[in-house]
Amino acid sequence: MTRLDIVDVGHSYMPGAEEERWALKPLRLTFEAGKTYALVGPSGCGKTTLLNILSGLVRPSQGHILFDGADVTALPTRARNIAQVFQFPVIYRSMTVYENLAFPLQCRRWDKARVDAKVRQVAEALDLDDRLHQPARRLTADDKQLISLGRGLVRDDVAAVLMDEPLTVIDPQLKHSLRRKIREITEQFGPTVIYVTHDQYEAMSIAQEVLVMKDGRAMQQGTPEQLFEAPSSTYVGYFIGSPAMNFLTLDRADGHLTLGGRPLTMAWDMPGGTTECQVGIRPEYVQVGTEPGPNTFPARLRDVRDHGPQRVLVMEVAGGLVRAKVPREDGVPASEEFLVRLPRAKALPYADGRLVLHS
Numbered sequence: 001m002t003r004l005d006i007v008d009v010g011h012s013y014m015p016g017a018e019e020e021r022w023a024l025k026p027l028r029l030t031f032e033a034g035k036t037y038a039l040v041g042p043s044g045c046g047k048t049t050l051l052n053i054l055s056g057l058v059r060p061s062q063g064h065i066l067f068d069g070a071d072v073t074a075l076p077t078r079a080r081n082i083a084q085v086f087q088f089p090v091i092y093r094s095m096t097v098y099e100n101l102a103f104p105l106q107c108r109r110w111d112k113a114r115v116d117a118k119v120r121q122v123a124e125a126l127d128l129d130d131r132l133h134q135p136a137r138r139l140t141a142d143d144k145q146l147i148s149l150g151r152g153l154v155r156d157d158v159a160a161v162l163m164d165e166p167l168t169v170i171d172p173q174l175k176h177s178l179r180r181k182i183r184e185i186t187e188q189f190g191p192t193v194i195y196v197t198h199d200q201y202e203a204m205s206i207a208q209e210v211l212v213m214k215d216g217r218a219m220q221q222g223t224p225e226q227l228f229e230a231p232s233s234t235y236v237g238y239f240i241g242s243p244a245m246n247f248l249t250l251d252r253a254d255g256h257l258t259l260g261g262r263p264l265t266m267a268w269d270m271p272g273g274t275t276e277c278q279v280g281i282r283p284e285y286v287q288v289g290t291e292p293g294p295n296t297f298p299a300r301l302r303d304v305r306d307h308g309p310q311r312v313l314v315m316e317v318a319g320g321l322v323r324a325k326v327p328r329e330d331g332v333p334a335s336e337e338f339l340v341r342l343p344r345a346k347a348l349p350y351a352d353g354r355l356v357l358h359s
C-alpha cells in the first residue's frame with residue numbers, strides 16, 4: 001500500500017484553453033496509504049480524469065503525481081504497479097474463476113502454494129469459493145464483476161487499486177451486499193483504494209474518506225461523518241444526504257441574524273461583505289411540533305413523503321421550504337400549522353455558500 005500525492009495537478013483536454021475551462025483545475029491532495037477514498041460528484045465533474053491521471057492513462061497538463069514520494073507522472077500505467085477495476089467486468093473467458101484470480105499472481109512468479117492460499121482467501125471473502133472451478137464465461141454479469149474485483153484485490157503488493165464505477169452492471173438488489181463486501185475486503189486486505197462513483201450513498205458506505213468534486217474542483221475531502229455534519233459549502237450540503245440539507249436565508253437587523261423576523265440564538269459572526277447569510281440544517285435534525293422556545297419557527301405542512309422507515313415532512317418555514325426526516329411512528333402533525341425548532345448545535349452558518357467556522 002502506497003501514499004498518493006497529487007501536487008498541483010490540473011488537466012485540459014483542449015490545449016491552450018483558459019484554466020476556467022480545464023476538466024481538472026489545479027489541485028493538491030493526499031491519499032494516505034491503506035485507506036479507501038471515494039471520488040464523488042455529478043457527471044462531467046472530473047472524477048474519471050483524476051483517476052486516469054493516477055493510473056497513467058492521462059498525462060496531466062501540469063503538476064506531479066507522487067507514489068510514496070517518488071514522481072511517477074511520466075511513467076506509463078504498466079510501470080505504476082496499480083490494479084484497476086472498470087465499469088464492466090474484464091475477465092479471461094477461457095479460464096476458470098480460480099485461474100482468473102491466480103493469473104496476476106503467476107505473472108509475478110509467486111510460488112504455487114502462495115498463489116493457492118491467496119486465491120482461496122480472496123474467493124472466500126467474495127463468496128466465490130464454491131465456483132472456483134467453473135469456467136468464468138458461464139458466470140452472471142454480477143459474478144464476473146466479482147472476479148474483476150477479486151483480481152484487483154488479490155495482489156497485496158499493488159501501490160493502489162483504482163475502481164471506476166465498478167457496480168454499474170450489478171443488479172440493484174445485489175448492490176447493497178456487494179458494497180458491504182467491498183468495504184469488508186478493503187478493510188481486511190488494506191490496500192490504498194480510489195473508488196469513483198456518482199452515487200453519494202455508495203461513496204459514503206464504502207469509503208473511509210470522500211472527495212466531493214464539482215466542475216473539475218475538489219469541494220471537500222473528509223470522512224462521511226464530516227461531510228454529513230459539517231459540509232464546507234452549500235453545494236456539498238445539497239449533494240450529500242437524502243433529502244439534501246436545508247438552507248434558509250437569514251436577514252441581518254442591527255447586527256443580529258433573524259429568520260422570518262424572529263431572532264436566532266446563535267452568536268454567529270458573518271464575514272464583512274457577505275451578500276447572502278444562510279442557516280443550514282440537516283432534515284434529520286429539524287425538530288417538529290415543539291413547544292415555543294428559542295429557535296422555534298412557525299411551519300406550514302406542504303407535503304409528506306415516504307422515505308423507507310422514515311417520513312419526510314416538507315414544510316414552509318420563513319418563506320423557504322424545509323424538509324424534516326422523522327420516524328414513521330411519530331406520525332404526521334395533526335394540524336397544518338405547527339412549530340419547528342432548529343437546534344442550536346446542529347444549525348450551521350453559511351456566508352455566500354461557504355461554511356463559516358467558529359472556534
Ligand SMILES: Nc1ncnc2c1ncn2[C@@H]1O[C@H](COP(=O)(O)OP(=O)(O)OP(=O)(O)O)[C@@H](O)[C@H]1O
Binds near residue numbers: 013045
Ligand atoms: N477524452 C476526452 N476528450 C475531451 N474531453 C473530455 C475527455 N474525457 C473527458 N472530457 C471532458 O472532461 C470533463 C470531465 O470529464 P470526466 O469524464 O473526468 O468526468 P466524470 O466526473 O468522470 O463524469 P462521468 O461520471 O460522466 O464519467 C467533461 O467535461 C468531459 O466532457
